[in-house]
Amino acid sequence: MSLEKMFLHEKVVDILLKILEVEKSGKVPYPLKISKEVGSPYSYISKVLSEFEKHALIESEMKGRKRTVKLTEDGRRVAELLQKLKEELKKDFVARKKLAILNSFVQSLNGSNVKEETVLPLLAEVRNLKNTDDLEVKEKAESLEKSLMEMLK
Structure with a gap:
């Protein structure tokens, strides 16, 4: 419901x-x-x-x-x-909460030497969040995905 x-x-x-x-x-x-x-x-x-x-x-x-x-x-x-x-x-509050947790975790990793094994599961979760109808979540997930992709380089 x-x-x-x-x-x-x-x-x-x-x-x-x-x-x-x-x-x-x-x-x-x-x-x-x-x-x-x-x-x-x-x-x-x-x-x-x-x-x-x-x-x-x-x-x-x-x-x-x-x-x-x-x-x-x-x-x-x-x-x-x-x-x-x-x-x-109409907002997807579950996706917003997951995004906030992922964002916080990614921020804590920023600047440290991050391994691919750490980033890939996070990337998968962020990509799953892009399947929502909540446009704000989609936009923030795309931004977070870019950040994660940068960490992989």
Whole structure:
């Protein structure tokens, strides 16, 4: 299970973030369209939106026969924080910890006469870390790989 799914009830967050996305695009959010885009039944969307409105995260209005919604100032702030949290939870924390340990170990070796038998296992571990979706880990792993390659020369 991903941290994102563990910490955030996916559909509820998706609904709020969809409203934010639609508003940022300059359009008006409609519950039926939100329902289709997040893949949840209209009845569920309506229930969640009612809860959002009850807690002053959104305001709704009837325009003809269609209901529109919009984020309140507090709702927008919550949605933006959830968006940031969702991005944060996508990070590969295990890879980041391994990278920090490897980096620390490599730094302790720097400047000493390092044997190939010491560097090769480290190099293999660093290369494994490049298989993550976390771009920051990939970049740092590539940099650490270069450092290890220099030690082999």
